[in-house]
Amino acid sequence: MDGRHRAIAAAFQVMAATGADRWSRGFAQGRGAILTLHHVRSAAPRGFNPNALLEVTPDFLDRALRLIRDEGYDIITLDEALARLQNPEPGRFFVALTFDDGYRDTVEEAWPVLARHGVPWTLFVTPGFADRTARLWWLELEEAIRALPRLDLTLPDGRFTAPTGTDAEKGRAFAGLYRRLRRGPEAILLSAISELATAAGIDPVALVERECLPWETLRALSGAPGITIGAHTLTHPMLGKHDAQTARREIADSKARLEAQLSLPIRHFAYPVGDSGSAGPRDFALAAEAGFDSAVTTRPGHLFPEHAAHLHALPRVSLNGLHQNEAALRALLSGLPFWLRNRGRRLDVE
Template identity: 80%
Template sequence: MDTRHKAIAAAFRLMAATGADRWSRGFAQGAGVILTLHHVRPAAPRAFAPNALLEITPEFLDVALRLIRSEGHDLVSLDEALDHLSRPKRGRFFVALTFDDGYRDNVEQAWPVLAKHGAPWTMFVTPGFADRTARLWWLELEEAIRALPRIELDLPDGRFAMPSVTDAEKARAFRKLYWRLRKGPEAILLAAISDLATRAGIDPAALVERECLPWETLRALVGAPGVTIGAHTMTHPMLAKHDEAFARGEIADSRARLEAELAVPIRHFAYPVGDPTSAGPREFAQTKEAGFASAVTTRPGHLWPGHAAHPHALPRISLNGLHQNEAALRMLLSGLPFWLRNGGRRLDIG
């Protein structure tokens, strides 16, 4: 855990110790919250794990669901969440669970826990992952840096060169290169990571095959109690980095493909990456135009009645794998960290 996340963990502990999760509810909690999850799988301790924030254990998911139930919160589907926003139930706070990308462990590890608690959930699927044609580039980058003793790239904004022998050096190289590439065009990011993966002997398609669900399993999920399938673009691009026609196609085509493959209406959408550099007002308008009932971002925040008028720009809160403890969870559900972060502003739709 880096310095930033250590500070966040300390803040969560301090807030929980003062009972802030209780006394802040009246002004910070809102009507409900949508939680973002990615991987749910057994812990595999390793020193170099830059994507560990994207995974929680089945045991922590069980703890989270028990706490949500014990606090008297309602576990709801996305359709029910939209209904609660438009017709608020006084004194009832709701939680909706969403899983991005379509990972195998969502079915193998998360679903049994969800079923035990009777928790509805939405899986946002990228057809390109089911086809084995899209790329898990963040995982490619991790695996390449794990394999290579030095990272060297000639990038348009200058040369990148860092040692990558020790776990600490690998973590530093990943962090520096990841954020440098994220700032630029996605084509450069994909080309650079492809170069590293080739040098490291990483097969991108094999990574997707290992991690992501195939079409036959996705079809078997259709109609299962509590399960909703949503769209997550065709190939998982950061939409705002692309031209309007490309973004519109990724949004609309993902819905059409999923409906053709699964034979069910696809009503909900999640923006890949989902921060303001990846999805903004243009994309919010495009998902509405494509006919989705809702679209979720990763802009951190709780849901307020005002979001009923902006269902294509909904915030979510990540269940971060670096903070798998009850104190952190209580603070996330309280809304206080995001009320403070957003300066009391309830809507972030710009």
């Protein structure tokens, strides 16, 4: 855990110790929250695990659902969340569960927990992962650094070198290269990671096959009660780094492709990566143009009545694998961390 996340963890503990996660609800808590999850899988000891923030354990998911219910909150579908958001009458705080990308462990390890609690959930699917044609580049980067003893890359803005002999060195190399590649065009990011994967003998298609659900499983899921399938673009690009034509195709064609493959309407969309650098007002407009009822970002925050006018720029609350404890969850559900981060602003849609 880096310094930033240690500070976040300390803040959660202070909120719990002072009771701020309870007394702040009157001004910080919204009408509801959409939770973001990626991987749900049993913990495996790994010294180098740079994508740990994207995975929680089935036990933590179970404890989270129990806590949400014990607080008297409702766990509802995305459709019901939109209906409540647009209803001027206040009601009980609600939570909607969403899972991004379409990983195998969502079915193998998350679904049994969700079924045991009888809660609905939404799976945002990238057709390219089901086709085995899109790339899990963040996982390719992790696997390549795990395998290589040293990095030496020539990038357009200069050379990047780093030792990767120890877990600590691998962690620093991943963080440094990730930050540098994220600042530039996505084509450079993909090319650089492809070069590393090739040098390390990593097969990108095999990684997607190992991690992501195939079409036959998605078709079975699409008919199951309590499960909503949403779209997550065709190939998982950071839309904000691409021109409007590319973004429009990625958004609209993902809807059409899923509807053709699964024979059901696709009403909800999630922006890949989803931060302000990956999705903005242009992309919000394109999601509305494509006919989605809603679209979710990863901009952190609760849902407030004002979001009823911005259904294609909805915030979410990430269940972060680095903070799998009750203090963190209570703080997130209180809304106080977002009230502080956003300085009391309810909307972040620009």
